[in-house]
Amino acid sequence: MKLPSGSLRVRVYAGVDPLTGKRHYLTETVPAGRTAEREAEKVRTRFLNQVDEKRSPRTRATLNQLLDRWLEVAEIEPTTRMGYENKLNKHIRPVLGKLPVGRLDAETLESFYASLRRCRDWCGGKAYVRHRVDGEHTCTAKCRPHVCKPLSASSVRQIHWILSGALSRAVRWRWIAVNPAGQAEPPAPPHPDPQPPNPADAARIINEAWLDPDWGALVWLAMTTGARRGELCALRWHHLDLAAGVLTLRHSSYLDADGALREKDTKTHQQRRVALDPETIEVLRELHGRYLDRLAQLDVEADAADYVFSPEPDNSRGYRPDTITQRYGRLATRLGIDSHIHALRHFSATELINAGVDVRTVAGRLGHGGGGTTTLRVYAAWLSESDQRAAGTLAARMPPRPVAPTQRTVASSPYQRIAAELREQIAAGRLPPGDQLPTVTELAAAHGVSVGTAHRAVSLLTKEGLVSVVRGHRATVADDVLDSRESESTVAGRLSVRPNPI
Secondary structure, eight states, X not given: OBOTTSOEEEEEEEEEOTTTOSEEEEEEEEOXXXXXXXXXXXXXXXXXXXXXXXXXXXXXXXXXXXXXXXXXXXXXXXXHHHHHHHHXXXXXXXXXXXXXXXXXXXXXXXXXXXXXXXXXXXXXXXXXXXXXXXXXXXXXXXXXXXXOXXXXXXXXXXXXXXXXXXXXXXXXXXXXXSOGGGTSOOOOOOXXXXXXXXXXXXXXXXHHHTTSHHHHHHHHHHHHHOOOHHHHHTOBGGGEETTTTEEEEOEEEEEOTTSOEEEEEOTTSOOEEEXXXXXXXXXXXXXXXXXXXXHHHHTOOOOTTSBSSOSSTTOOSOXXXXXXXXXXXXXXXXXXXXXXXXXXXXXHHHHHHHTTOOHHHHHHHHTOSGGGHHHHHHSHHHHTTGGGOOSXXXXXXXXXXXXXXXXXXXXOSHHHHHHHHHHHHHHHTSSXXXXXXXXXXXXXXXXXXXXXXXXXXXHHHHHTTSEEXXXXXXXXXXXXXXXXXXXXXXXXXXXXXXXOOO
């Protein structure tokens, strides 16, 4: 076809578009000139060969359309799907989404990866102000000049594999003939560099966590079993066999797109049984005892389906995984330790390897797939130190388990302030021995806190020996709180100050 400009447009029928159902043509325009007809014939021959050899794209669909269709049919774990969609919406769709699938090639993809490695906001080297909100507004200090931040090599590699999976499906559907991602080269994988806390820092972390014994038990279990945070959040009492010393990890908690707490299979879709050492068994027995005491105060029956770790007094709801991450992060910050909750998993692995445990056993405890391939790749640095293996097991390498504190010098938390007030009333005689304490519901209402917080205050006084709790009855002031050999002022001094056991 000759255009008014003198150029020639070559158009070859290439079948029916599987997406739209319309006739699909391969087209190309040859500039006007003395050799235009000869060049147009070459293009026509090339198109015909592509159609005959089924190497031509069969659709004008864009990458956005392919990604939408791929997400409809791909079987992807919920958490993985959310990660994919975040990367698609933030990095891929804004830059490549409107390109026809048939126009993608290795050069385009590698240029895209390079731009992300220069700036994750693909600014193209242009200076601009990054505003705190869209639309008209009064700029504040939060509106500041854009500073380029490269996207990590591991994130770019994830983007590459997302594109590769979608384009591979397009080849299978015969939308395109060749997967361009298979010809593109992503950044080199980063060298694994796990940074677990050293034994001294691990001891400090355990001691600080044990200021709340239930939280301390969670951190202890994360260290000794190497369980993922989601697996700990989904752990229920019927998953524990303390008589046999075995923990079964079946599920993992996660947050869906709406922020609701859900459960799914473990990361490798397999349950695993983890052996527990005697000290860890004792930690869990004490945790279960505190759980039963709370239920007695609330007049609620125990349920094997209750969560092992819970923010609720009756353990009816599990923790959100991000809550565990944030609380551990605040703990590490207070201690001046650069650490995150996943580092406890690294601690468990490295201590086991250094103690001489074989890689397959370590991989089994951690839930690594591939028969230890992941374990070898990530922890090779510690395997090279096998000649320096320490004797004993992981339990022997754990720091000594601290005694649960009975009272902090400074009442900084709501439950400690409630306990301090009750302690003062007992010392002054306003709550004499044998008197009943207010119920936890009454304490919660009087101080404007939750029932769980009020229960923690009563539990604190019980550990100090000031309060007596009998299952099924209200807590009372202990009969021996005033010894005949002590003056009231001496007792008040004993109640107000105690050495920190940590």
